[in-house]
Amino acid sequence: MTEDSAKERILRAAEELFAESGFDATPTSRIAERADVPKGLVHYYFRRKSDLLAALVARLPDERIEPAMVVVPGDLAGTLRRLVSELDRRFTGSLGLSHLLWREADTHHVVRDALADRFQQLVRLVRSVIVAASTEHRLAEADLDHASGLLARAVSHRHATARHSGDERPAEFDGELTFVANALSAQTPKAAPPV
Numbered sequence: 001m002t003e004d005s006a007k008e009r010i011l012r013a014a015e016e017l018f019a020e021s022g023f024d025a026t027p028t029s030r031i032a033e034r035a036d037v038p039k040g041l042v043h044y045y046f047r048r049k050s051d052l053l054a055a056l057v058a059r060l061p062d063e064r065i066e067p068a069m070v071v072v073p074g075d076l077a078g079t080l081r082r083l084v085s086e087l088d089r090r091f092t093g094s095l096g097l098s099h100l101l102w103r104e105a106d107t108h109h110v111v112r113d114a115l116a117d118r119f120q121q122l123v124r125l126v127r128s129v130i131v132a133a134s135t136e137h138r139l140a141e142a143d144l145d146h147a148s149g150l151l152a153r154a155v156s157h158r159h160a161t162a163r164h165s166g167d168e169r170p171a172e173f174d175g176e177l178t179f180v181a182n183a184l185s186a187q188t189p190k191a192a193p194p195v
Contacts, residue, residue, distance in 0.1 A: 007045050009035040011059065014052045019100045023053060023108065050110050057101060057114040061090035063122055071132040077181035079133035083126070084155060084177065091159050102160045123152040130184065137185055147180055 013034035017026040028049055032039040046052045070082040091098070105112040127148035130139070154176060 006035070006037050006041055010037060010042055010045060011052070011055055015056055015059075015097060015100065018053075018056075018104070019096055023049070023104050050108060053101075053104060053108055054110050054114065056097060057111055057118075059094070059097060060101070060118070061094055063087060063090065063118060063125065065125060065129075067125075067129050067132045071129055073133060073135045076130065076133045076185055077178050079129055080151065080177045080181055081174065083129050084173075087122075087155055087159075098159060119152060119156055122156065123148050126151045126155075134184065139184060143184060147184055151177075151180060 010031060013031045014026070017030055017034060020026075028042045029039050031052070032042045035042070046055065065083065065086055070079055070086055072078045072082065101111050101115065105115050127144060130144060130147060154173065158173065
């Protein structure tokens with residue numbers, strides 16, 4: 001048994017058992033049993049049981065996206081659709097893990113803090129994408145901040161509640177994306193460069 005495969009089996013077992021019974025009701029001995037490893041190996045890799053939660057948060061799909069992947073200059077609505085589509089694509093493989101982590105965030109600061117950090121990264125991503133796509137309009141900083149926060153919250157909410165819909169993907173919200181894009185596009189046009 002290689003170290004990587006043992007650690008991976010421990011993480012898979014922890015994810016399954018935490019999802020089935022919850023973090024607090026799952027002893028490390030059950031994790032070791034499910035992973036088919038000695039209990040001491042669980043503690044070797046994860047000193048505290050809460051370290052397993054932190055490791056599971058790290059397994060969530062990476063939400064960092066290069067704006068160039070999704071930005072269509074001058075087409076804010078299309079850009080936002082492409083961004084949300086890419087975030088959804090990454091998210092669909094982790095519905096169970098997401099469900100587990102959102103549930104445990106209520107009682108475990110490790111998860112809550114990690115999810116809060118991920119949310120701030122998402123806000124910054126949305127902001128950078130809006131700025132890159134808004135080539136014809138000068139956006140007020142406050143509007144940019146509000147729109148970025150609003151869209152990040154909407155995407156986070158969709159992903160947090162997707163497990164309740166029975167669908168593999170979060171519900172579409174094209175109308176909301178179009179509304180935000182139109183509201184931002186109604187800003188003052190950028191001044192033409194001096195001749």
